[in-house]
Amino acid sequence: MSAHEVANIFTDIVARVRAMDPANARTWFDDLTVERFDGGSIAIGCPDESNVRFLHENCRSSFTRAAQQITGHLVTVDFVVGAADRRVADQAEWSRPALHPDYTFENFVVGPSNRLAHASCIAVGQSLGQTYNPLFLYGSAGLGKTHLLHAVCHEVHKRIAGSVIQLLSCEDFVNRFIRAIEQGNITGFHSQFRTVDALVIDDIQFLREREQSQEEFFHTYNALYNSGKQIILSADSPPNEIPSIEARLISRFNWGLVARIDPPSYETRVAIVQKKAHLRGLEINDEIAEYIARQVQANIRELEGALTTIYALATTLGEPVDLRLAQTALEGQIKLATKHISITDIIDVVTDHFDVRLTDLQSKRRSQSITVPRQICMYLARNLTRHSLEEIGGHLGGRDHTTVMHACSKIAEAQQSDPQMQALLSELTKRVTQGRQVA
């Protein structure tokens, strides 16, 4: 196959992923490349490790499904750093923490609630160890602390090749310390944390009541601070209000700048919804963005969840996103979180609609009157629950994951080409999600 043909196939695969999984699609998917395509497997090249990790964790199954639908073969999909980017990465002796590709300054919406935290992170990113040291961010859950910590690291990564940053959760710090003690390798632990240019620790309140870890952190802090290295910390409350932490640590947390993040205003929430939609390449009009911002007020993670729920419902129903659909998704008329839907809910609706029995679906029978409802069960279970392909196959007569994958592809294709199938899936999805008893 020519390079041109491969490129065309890949464009179709990305378009299919966007259609199937709008919540996880990103605009940077347009920069992905095909590193290898040998018929049986596709290696997809990404700009850097953070993109690779994101795709592995969130998009592997949708890329696999899309690739199988487009090529018509049972191809497997892998994600790698692209060859051109690998060369750049190899040149930079960069100790790369696990950064989330979305968590950059460009993707952060600034408003009155987070202006100081944002400005101080920008300042620290531009002159490590020289402005605010330590920088201490605090605020309630889901207000953007982790996002800002990652953004500083992205910024330093862009500006200073060869910088060494350790970014980790406090829980991870404590666990690594415990492991170092168990393995008798405290020296290794020290060299990991005391020789960095910046130490960035999320949720430092996790140190509470862990005396030995506090002691270790105290010495790590002093070593870094005394040699002018940057320390950035986040917590759910200000230093003085974290219980059961030694006074000498509390006073050190207060040495630099302490910046609070408050819940965002309505205007900031609208801007965040628009930014998140834009990042996913989703069209969103002001009416919907404003509606979501009014519904969810305290936690930005939930704001994002609402956006995801609305688009996931629109995809599953094959309907456009309008205010009515957004209301259906968010106002409790349906069982919102797909995790509440069980495979049994789906089987009940499908067996009732087709007038078949569960034992028929679980049997080896391959007549169309049984195969179609069985495949629809698999498709709906895949889209409306979080069960793995294996688990879905297990409920439907112990079928293996490739059978389930094949069924999902067939129904997805039929949904796109056959209006009757689209209407049927839409109706069944509504019944399942509304938990309505079918007469």
Ligand SMILES: Nc1ncnc2c1ncn2[C@@H]1O[C@H](COP(=O)(O)OP(=O)(O)OP(=O)(O)O)[C@@H](O)[C@H]1O
């Ligand atoms: N100002 C903002 N602009 C854009 N996205 C934001 C903003 N604030 C938060 N978010 C998003 O909200 C989600 C939750 O943010 P994050 O994980 O950083 O919160 P957190 O304060 O660290 O919460 P927790 O204490 O629960 O870990 C992330 O997807 C993040 O991108």
